[in-house]
Amino acid sequence: MLNLWMRTSALISLIVVVLMLGFLLQQSWPYWQHDGLSPLLSGDWYPYEHLFGLAAAIIGSFWAALIALAIAIPTGLAAAVMSTEILSGPWRSLMRSGMELLAGIPSVVYGLLGLWILLPFLQSNLHLLTGHNLLAAGLLLSIMVLPTIMVMTQDALCEVSIHQRDTAASLGMGWSTRLWRVLLPQAWPGIRSGILLALGRALGETMAVMLVVGSMDRIPDPWYNLLAPAQTLTSRIGREIGESAFGSMHFSALMACGLLLALITITISMLAHIRTDKVKT
Amino acid sequence: MNTKNNKIAAIPAEVPQQVAAHNAGDISLHASKLSLALEGKNILRNISFSLPAQGINILIGPSGAGKSTLLRCLNLLHTDWCGELRIMGHHARCWPEGEDGLRRTIGLIAQKPTLFPCSIQQNIVFGLSRTERNHMPENRIEKVLKQAALWDEVKNRLHDQAATLSVGQQQRLCIARALMLSPKMLLLDEPTASLDPRSRQFIEASLLELAQNMPVLCVTHDIEQAKRLGGQIIFMCEGRLIESGDSKSFFKHPNRIESREFLQWSVCDCS
Amino acid sequence: MMTERCAKTLITMLALPALLLPAACLLYILFKGIPALDWAMLSGSSQASAFGSITALWPQITGSLLLMLGACLLAAPVALGGTLFYALIANVTQRKALLGIMHLLVGIPPVVYGLCGLIVLVHMLHWGISLLTGMVILAVIILPMLLMNSVNAIERIPGGKTEAARALGLSNGQLIRRVWLPAAWPGLMTGLLLGMARALSETAPILFTATVFSGVAWPDSLFSPVTSLQTHIFYLAQEGANAGAVDIAWASAVILIILVTVLSFGASALRNIRMDG
Numbered sequence: 001m002l003n004l005w006m007r008t009s010a011l012i013s014l015i016v017v018v019l020m021l022g023f024l025l026q027q028s029w030p031y032w033q034h035d036g037l038s039p040l041l042s043g044d045w046y047p048y049e050h051l052f053g054l055a056a057a058i059i060g061s062f063w064a065a066l067i068a069l070a071i072a073i074p075t076g077l078a079a080a081v082m083s084t085e086i087l088s089g090p091w092r093s094l095m096r097s098g099m100e101l102l103a104g105i106p107s108v109v110y111g112l113l114g115l116w117i118l119l120p121f122l123q124s125n126l127h128l129l130t131g132h133n134l135l136a137a138g139l140l141l142s143i144m145v146l147p148t149i150m151v152m153t154q155d156a157l158c159e160v161s162i163h164q165r166d167t168a169a170s171l172g173m174g175w176s177t178r179l180w181r182v183l184l185p186q187a188w189p190g191i192r193s194g195i196l197l198a199l200g201r202a203l204g205e206t207m208a209v210m211l212v213v214g215s216m217d218r219i220p221d222p223w224y225n226l227l228a229p230a231q232t233l234t235s236r237i238g239r240e241i242g243e244s245a246f247g248s249m250h251f252s253a254l255m256a257c258g259l260l261l262a263l264i265t266i267t268i269s270m271l272a273h274i275r276t277d278k279v280k281t
Numbered sequence: 282m283n284t285k286n287n288k289i290a291a292i293p294a295e296v297p298q299q300v301a302a303h304n305a306g307d308i309s310l311h312a313s314k315l316s317l318a319l320e321g322k323n324i325l326r327n328i329s330f331s332l333p334a335q336g337i338n339i340l341i342g343p344s345g346a347g348k349s350t351l352l353r354c355l356n357l358l359h360t361d362w363c364g365e366l367r368i369m370g371h372h373a374r375c376w377p378e379g380e381d382g383l384r385r386t387i388g389l390i391a392q393k394p395t396l397f398p399c400s401i402q403q404n405i406v407f408g409l410s411r412t413e414r415n416h417m418p419e420n421r422i423e424k425v426l427k428q429a430a431l432w433d434e435v436k437n438r439l440h441d442q443a444a445t446l447s448v449g450q451q452q453r454l455c456i457a458r459a460l461m462l463s464p465k466m467l468l469l470d471e472p473t474a475s476l477d478p479r480s481r482q483f484i485e486a487s488l489l490e491l492a493q494n495m496p497v498l499c500v501t502h503d504i505e506q507a508k509r510l511g512g513q514i515i516f517m518c519e520g521r522l523i524e525s526g527d528s529k530s531f532f533k534h535p536n537r538i539e540s541r542e543f544l545q546w547s548v549c550d551c552s
Numbered sequence: 553m554m555t556e557r558c559a560k561t562l563i564t565m566l567a568l569p570a571l572l573l574p575a576a577c578l579l580y581i582l583f584k585g586i587p588a589l590d591w592a593m594l595s596g597s598s599q600a601s602a603f604g605s606i607t608a609l610w611p612q613i614t615g616s617l618l619l620m621l622g623a624c625l626l627a628a629p630v631a632l633g634g635t636l637f638y639a640l641i642a643n644v645t646q647r648k649a650l651l652g653i654m655h656l657l658v659g660i661p662p663v664v665y666g667l668c669g670l671i672v673l674v675h676m677l678h679w680g681i682s683l684l685t686g687m688v689i690l691a692v693i694i695l696p697m698l699l700m701n702s703v704n705a706i707e708r709i710p711g712g713k714t715e716a717a718r719a720l721g722l723s724n725g726q727l728i729r730r731v732w733l734p735a736a737w738p739g740l741m742t743g744l745l746l747g748m749a750r751a752l753s754e755t756a757p758i759l760f761t762a763t764v765f766s767g768v769a770w771p772d773s774l775f776s777p778v779t780s781l782q783t784h785i786f787y788l789a790q791e792g793a794n795a796g797a798v799d800i801a802w803a804s805a806v807i808l809i810i811l812v813t814v815l816s817f818g819a820s821a822l823r824n825i826r827m828d829g
Contacts, residue, residue, distance in 0.1 A: 002725055009633025013653050016692055020660070020668045027671050038649070078566030084772045086560060098574035101308065104816050105577060106753030108782050109805045110790045113554060113577060116584075116798065143573060150570060163395040167455075170356055171408030172385030172462060178561035181407075197659075204661020206756035207786060234663050234756070241667070241760050258667040262660050267660025273652075 014275060024262060028255035039253075042128035045217040045231075047240070052253035054233075054260065056217045060134060061232040061261075063220065064209060067138025070146055075142075076149030081179065083150075084157045096154070103147035111211035114140040119212060126227060132214030134226040140208050145198035152197065155184055156190025196272035200265045203233075210235040233257045307521040309334045309466060309496045310355070315364035316322035317347075324350050325362065326520045332466070337512035339528065340500045343543060346517040348500045349392070352468045355498075356389045369465065388459030392471040396443040401435055404443045404454060408462045421461070422488060429457035430487040449480025456487065465492060469499045473506065485509060504544065508532060516540050587805030588799035609804060611770065615778035616808070618760065619772070620686030620751040623694055628744060630691075631698035638699075639706045639732075640724055651703075655694040665693050666757030674761055684774040686762025693754060694747040701746065705739025706732060738822045745822065749815040752808065755782035781808045814817075 031039075031052065041051030083095040118139060119131030160183055167184045184191075214229025215236070221228075237257050244250040310332040317325040324347045332338055340348050353359045353365065357373060366373040368383065376383040381407050385408070396404050405422055406414050422439070426432040431453040435446070446454060452472055459467065469488070473481040488497055489510065501507055507514060507528065514531040518526045518539045524531065535541045638650055669689035673679045709732060717731045733740075763783040771778045785804045791797035 002636075003641070005629075005633045006637035009630045010642070010646075010650055012630050013365060013634060013650065013657065013695065016695075017653055017656060019672065020664070023668055023671045024664070047770040074566050075569050078563045079570035081563050082567040086563070095571065098571070098818075100816065101578060102574045103808075104749060104753070104812050105581075106755065106782060106808055106812065108755040108785045108789075109581065109809065110754075112785055112801055112805055114579070115789050117580070132292060143577075146570060146573070161395075163391065163393060164397065166358060166408075167397075168391035170384050170391075171458065172381045172383075173408060174381045175556040177410075179559070186398065188574075200659050200661075204663065206661065207759075210756075211786070211789060230823040234661065237663055237667065237792070238756055238759065241670065255667060255671070258664050261485040262664045265659045265661055265664075266656055269655055270652075272659075273655040 021259075021262065024255055024259040028252050028259050030249060031256045032251040034249065039256075041190045043217070043219040045236075047244070047250045047253075050249060052249070052256075053217075054253075054257065056219045057231045057233045057236050057257065058260070059219055059223075060213065060230040060236070063134045063226060063230070064137040064141055064213070064232055066200055067135065067143035067226070068202045069195065069199060071139070071142035072146045072149050072198060076146050076155055076194075076198075077191070079146075079150045080153035081183075082156060084154055084273055085175075085179065085183070096151075099147040099150050101144055102143065103151070107144065108207040108211075110140055110144055111208040112214040114208055122217070128227055130214065130229060132212060132229045134213065134214040134220065134228075134230045137209045137230075137232065140212055141202045141205055144205060145202050148198040148201060149194045151193075151270065152194025153187065153191045156187035156194070158189065193272040196268050200268040200272070203268070204261060204265050206234040206238050210238040215239050233261045237261075286348075304342060307334050308332070309369060309531075310498075311365075311367045312355070313365045314356060315351070315362055315366065317350065317359060317362040319350075319359075324520055325354065328364070328517075328522045330515055330525055332496040332498060333513070335492060335494060335496055337488065337510050338496065338498045339507045339510055340498060340515045340517065341502065341504070341507050341543075342517035342523075344502060345519075347520045348502075348517055349470050350541060351517070352389060352470050352498070352500060355468060356384055356387050358384075358389070385462045386465045388456075388461055388462065388464035388467045390452070390467070390469045390472055392474055394448060394455045396446075396451055396454065399441045399443065399498060401443045401446070401454065402439040405458050405461055407458060425457045425460045428460055428487060428491065429453045430483045431457055440515050449476045449483070452476060452480065453484060453487070456484070460491075464495070466495055467497045467512065469497070471500050473500070473501075482504075504532075516543070581805055581809060584799075585802035585804075588803040589806055609781070609784070609800070609807065611674065612779050612781045612784045612804065613807060614770065615763070615780040616752055616782065616811075618683060618778060619686045619690055619762065620748050620782060623690035623751045624684070624744060624748055626687060626691035627695045627698055627747065629694055631702055631743075632740070634699045635702040636705055636728065638703050651700070654696040654700050657692075658700075662693055662754050662757075663756040664758065665689050666761055669757065669761045676801065679775060681761060681777045682775040683762060683771045683778050686758040686780075688775075689757050689761060690751045690754060694750050696749045697750060698743050701743025702736075702737065702740050705736040705743065708739060709735045738825045741824045742819045745815045745819040749812045749819070752812055752815070753782065755786060759783050759786065781811075790812065 035052070039053045039055075040058070042051075042054055043056040044051040044053045045056060045061075052065060079095065079099075083092045087095065114136060118136050121131070122133070122136055123131035164182055164186065165178065168178045171220055173181065209232055213232055213235050214230035217231045217236075218228065220226060220230060237254055240250070241254055244254055308331045312331070313329040315325055315328040316323070328351060328383075340351065342348055350359065355368075355373075360380075368376070368387070371377065373383060376386075378385075383454075399407075402422065404492045405425065406417070411419070423436070426435065431450060434450060435441075438445075442453070443454060454494055456467075456469075456472070464500060467488075473484055473489075474483070485506070488499060491497055492512070499510065511528045514524075514526060514528050515522060516531070516535075516537075516539075523539045524535065524537050526536075531540070532544070535544055634650065638647055642650060666689060669685055669692075673685040673688060674681060679685050712729055713735065714727065717727050722730065758780065763780050764777045764780060765783070765787045766779065781804050785801045785808070788797045788801035788804070791801075
């Protein structure tokens with residue numbers, strides 16, 4: 001009885017993975033069959049004309065994630081270094097609690113904040129017609145992935161042993177040299193995992209992005225124009241899944257978005273965890 | 282450096298400086314009334330001693346006597362001690378090149394060899410800055426490794442990971458790494474505690490050789506080792522400096538009851 | 553000395569957003585939400601004034617809590633079973649595989665779970681947009697979190713304890729009940745509370761599989777749709793023309809954050825018990 005329960009439970013997790021990927025593939029199959037892989041390169045997405053190009057959303061997703069990481073990595077690293085190497089005692093735990101608080105705020109609430117603070121701010125300061133754009137999505141995402149990077153980096157820095165720190169100090173290395181040559185290199189595997197996990201989260205975040213990105217299928221033109229409304233894979237799914245009929249090509253195309261998203265994020269999280277698994281065995 | 286430390290160092294400003302100038306030739310380190318309390322516990326109480334300009338000095342005493350802590354104080358890894366510490370005639374806290382400069386002048390080798398996760402060669406030059414590394418004479422590494430009695434064992438594998446060395450070799454690598462900075466003084470914290478007899482012999486031999494040019498302060502609780510190394514003995518017990526003096530007379534005629542007890546128990550340990 | 557001070561200043565400057573943002577976000581949400589949150593509104597005694605502002609938030613709160621509880625009830629036994637499988641039966645390969653699958657599941661964005669739920673549960677099993685669909689989807693989302701947390705909790709039990717119990721001839725069942733559960737329950741509960749907090753804050757996957765915007769006070773059965781705080785915030789946030797609606801969104805956000813914070817505080821309190829014990 002006990003054995004059966006244990007084995008079933010373990011099997012369930014395996015079945016879930018197989019079923020999920022299987023059904024996503026099955027439902028998106030008509031789409032892939034119809035156009036092959038060519039829509040990956042096309043930016044035209046007009047469901048009523050049966051044009052389903054994914055490029056705009058893919059580029060949008062990566063731009064938003066890139067902006068998020070560009071802001072969150074320096075800030076998160078600095079915050080982690082500050083809390084482990086500069087602050088002490090109560091300040092350190094206060095900072096950690098702050099990060100946990102930030103991590104605990106539901107994504108839809110970030111969406112709300114973005115919609116009613118960030119967008120008006122961007123609109124008035126950058127003189128835009130609408131604040132809905134990739135920059136807003138990136139900024140919002142950077143706040144959301146900041147705790148991931150900060151907490152992982154902090155843990156990794158704490159793991160560097162006191163002996164290493166002392167030895168470096170007794171070799172006469174200054175604080176910044178120690179940080180640069182001993183602490184950061186040794187914590188790097190953990191930091192790398194944190195960054196990859198943050199990237200996965202940024203790519204997969206839906207609600208907040210959906211509320212601020214504008215949901216317009218355009219490849220940024222020119223490519224660095226982040227101030228126009230755009231689309232990401234997740235926001236497209238969120239916006240359009242309700243309107244598409246089950247079994248239609250539109251539905252199938254959305255499932256293709258989902259499958260693509262799943263494959264990208266699975267790859268990223270596998271990369272992030274290669275190290276963790278090595279340590280555990 | 283905080284103001285509290287400055288104040289402590291500033292009190293005996295005038296007089297000892299003259300003393301130091303007078304003695305600079307033969308005294309390399311002079312500690313007087315060093316005390317340290319950590320978390321309300323007195324770890325060191327009123328420790329005063331000096332080290333001559335060269336030769337070996339043994340800091341001996343039972344576990345928990347505060348020997349390792351004293352070494353860390355001399356190297357400013359602990360900074361919240363009070364008392365006075367002069368190194369080469371300078372106040373330790375007002376060292377011209379700052380704390381880090383002081384630590385480069387005083388090599389400290391920990392009990393447990395701690396290597397950085399990179400190659401043997403990179404470990405040896407770890408303490409040097411980039412410019413120093415680029416302007417280093419070519420045979421510098423060889424010279425330092427020879428001083429640490431390690432050259433023959435690693436000369437063909439300088440680019441291997443340092444972690445592949447045996448513990449005894451790792452400890453010698455730590456010594457070489459400290460020597461790379463051309464220290465004026467060497468502090469060692471039970472460098473042979475976890476080593477096999479052969480490695481211990483290597484290290485002791487190189488210590489004796491190094492001691493001809495600079496003062497070496499070596500912590501140990503192994504009486505046999507202390508006898509082998511000779512030199513000046515400083516005996517500590519429960520945070521106090523009990524007795525110091527020449528090695529031979531200390532082992533033959535210990536003056537204090539604590540010393541006698543310590544020697545007696547250790548003899549029992551060996552038998 | 554100089555470079556050290558420069559480096560520290562630079563790092564502090566860079567870290568400044570991380571110091572200020574948590575407080576700023578929280579204060580702003582409270583500042584916007586608390587005025588909108590009065591008990592009359594919660595209890596529903598005042599009248600709905602404009603489109604979208606169903607003034608009583610109780611249906612949303614109960615809906616969220618129902619989804620959360622259902623998800624935990626479904627996920628917890630599976631997570632515990634999986635953990636025991638990991639600890640008792642699995643060999644090294646199976647352990648690696650199980651952890652690998654869990655990492656994989658954690659990495660998949662929640663909205664993808666929502667899509668799969670939509671295909672399988674809503675359309676293929678004909679459950680429709682329903683409470684049960686939402687529960688199952690949320691259960692799958694929190695499953696890897698729960699399982700990895702409880703694996704950690706079990707692994708933290710000193711090996712000597714288990715060996716001593718084995719030496720006394722305890723069976724698997726006895727070992728679990730008399731040694732592991734007493735030693736690991738704070739860890740297990742921490743995981744469960746964190747899972748609950750996660751289930752409360754997930755929005756995307758239930759948006760199109762379990763919830764409707766309005767018209768449901770209390771679901772009639774597992775197969776009827778519900779309303780939830782999370783999705784309520786999403787719908788109301790976009791009612792830009794109607795200031796009242798946005799106010800209610802802020803109020804809902806405050807309630808949601810309070811619920812999530814209570815759960816995570818509970819989790820950290822339990823974590824401290826484990827440290828002391």
